Amino acid sequence: MAKTRASAFHGGLSYVRPDPAGPWGTFLEQIERVTPHLGELADLAETLRRPKRTLIVDVPIEMDDGSVGHFEGFRVQHSLSRGPGKGGVRFHPGVTLEEVMALAGWMTVKNAAVNLPFGGAKGGVRLDPKKLSKKEIERVTRRYTSEIGGIIGPQQDIPAPDVNTDAQIMAWMMDTYAMNTGLANTGVVTGKPVNLGGSLGRAQATGRGVFVIGCDALRRLDMPLEGARIAVQGFGNVGACAAALFAEAGAKIVAVQDSRGAVANASGLNVAELLQHSRGGSGVAGFSGAETIDREAFWDVACDVLIPAALEGQLTAARAGRIAARLVLEGANGPTLPEADDTLAERGIIVVPDVICNAGGVTVSYFEWVQDFASYFWTEEEINGRLAQILRGALRHIWETAERRKVPLRTAAFIVACERVLTAHRERGLYP
Numbered sequence: 001m002a003k004t005r006a007s008a009f010h011g012g013l014s015y016v017r018p019d020p021a022g023p024w025g026t027f028l029e030q031i032e033r034v035t036p037h038l039g040e041l042a043d044l045a046e047t048l049r050r051p052k053r054t055l056i057v058d059v060p061i062e063m064d065d066g067s068v069g070h071f072e073g074f075r076v077q078h079s080l081s082r083g084p085g086k087g088g089v090r091f092h093p094g095v096t097l098e099e100v101m102a103l104a105g106w107m108t109v110k111n112a113a114v115n116l117p118f119g120g121a122k123g124g125v126r127l128d129p130k131k132l133s134k135k136e137i138e139r140v141t142r143r144y145t146s147e148i149g150g151i152i153g154p155q156q157d158i159p160a161p162d163v164n165t166d167a168q169i170m171a172w173m174m175d176t177y178a179m180n181t182g183l184a185n186t187g188v189v190t191g192k193p194v195n196l197g198g199s200l201g202r203a204q205a206t207g208r209g210v211f212v213i214g215c216d217a218l219r220r221l222d223m224p225l226e227g228a229r230i231a232v233q234g235f236g237n238v239g240a241c242a243a244a245l246f247a248e249a250g251a252k253i254v255a256v257q258d259s260r261g262a263v264a265n266a267s268g269l270n271v272a273e274l275l276q277h278s279r280g281g282s283g284v285a286g287f288s289g290a291e292t293i294d295r296e297a298f299w300d301v302a303c304d305v306l307i308p309a310a311l312e313g314q315l316t317a318a319r320a321g322r323i324a325a326r327l328v329l330e331g332a333n334g335p336t337l338p339e340a341d342d343t344l345a346e347r348g349i350i351v352v353p354d355v356i357c358n359a360g361g362v363t364v365s366y367f368e369w370v371q372d373f374a375s376y377f378w379t380e381e382e383i384n385g386r387l388a389q390i391l392r393g394a395l396r397h398i399w400e401t402a403e404r405r406k407v408p409l410r411t412a413a414f415i416v417a418c419e420r421v422l423t424a425h426r427e428r429g430l431y432p
């Protein structure tokens with residue numbers, strides 16, 4: 001394949017002006033940092049700076065009061081070099097094109113880092129789920145699915161849950177796709193209800209993956225799991241599930257922060273009780289089994305491990321200079337800014353990056369997709385066993401790459417992934 005004259009294109013894309021501190025700016029910086037390590041494949045790296053396909057859709061729905069509400073929806077297929085697009089759909093008031101592009105890019109890297117046969121994609125609709133009724137959410141889901149219907153499919157691009165989307169939303173997506181195409185193909189989305197072709201263990205898979213990877217990382221760093229003090233940012237599906245598994249294994253959850261507040265207890269929180277409290281509607285704040293602290297004070301809590309499991313851009317350089325943890329496990333996508341990566345490296349703090357640390361979700365999505373094709377379903381034991389095997393193997397490969405190349409784990413994960421993506425891209429060649 002001909003060499004790309006990268007410098008000619010670095011002006012970027014006309015349809016997005018990346019904020020250097022925003023998610024797409026972060027992704028571009030991460031690509032910039034890996035490029036010198038890619039040898040002759042570096043000539044092809046320009047392709048990673050350009051999402052393959054970007055779709056912006058209007059999602060009009062009838063609101064419960066009879067008016068028409070318009071929502072902005074996106075589906076970005078960052079790369080399809082290694083297989084169909086794969087990645088979740090989020091419903092959040094902060095969703096932007098720039099964010100969805102970055103999340104799609106991280107899916108490309110994640111799927112390749114774990115060696116799943118997928119490209120990378122992501123979707124989102126900008127809305128505040130707290131302000132919509134269940135019926136309105138269903139209508140948004142169905143209209144959004146219809147609008148992106150032309151580019152998704154079991155062999156094209158397979159959505160899944162992400163922030164504020166769940167198995168019920170996947171059931172509506174699957175049904176809408178089936179009604180529109182006449183194909184009752186359950187493999188068009190993953191993270192569905194188990195009754196509808198979903199996989200056992202999928203709902204917990206991301207949190208379980210953080211736990212599996214975390215245990216392995218602690219062992220590699222000679223840090224005991226028993227009594228390890230863990231601070232968790234975000235108490236949604238990923239944060240709560242990882243916290244529960246770590247607590248069950250003997251670690252202490254010493255602080256939890258969510259979008260509304262933060263709590264701390266140096267002797268360890270009861271995760272099940274905290275979950276019950278937070279489901280009451282006020283978040284973690286006010287939990288009687290802990291002290292309610294200022295949200296920002298969360299970053300100063302004495303701990304050994306920090307799990308950012310909320311949104312991107314949370315670990316800024318300033319916060320990275322304050323945290324007490326020796327190990328950061330990225331449950332969220334893109335939680336650490338590049339400058340914070342530098343600060344953490346200077347301070348000798350190890351970061352297990354999102355693209356491997358939270359890959360448990362998409363790994364079990366892959367199992368779900370395979371099971372749907374085969375119409376044959378595995379036991380939860382098989383799922384959890386294969387998940388742990390894949391994640392541990394991927395971490396070993398990335399850890400060894402980091403040691404051999406003398407780079408941080410994030411760069412190592414990007415080296416492994418980008419080599420796979422760009423090699424596939426070169427093997428396929430340009431057509432026409």
Ligand code: GLU
Nearest residue numbers: 087088160162361362365
């Ligand atoms: N939303 C999850 C992620 O960020 C899972 C995606 C999937 O299962 O396709 O990795």
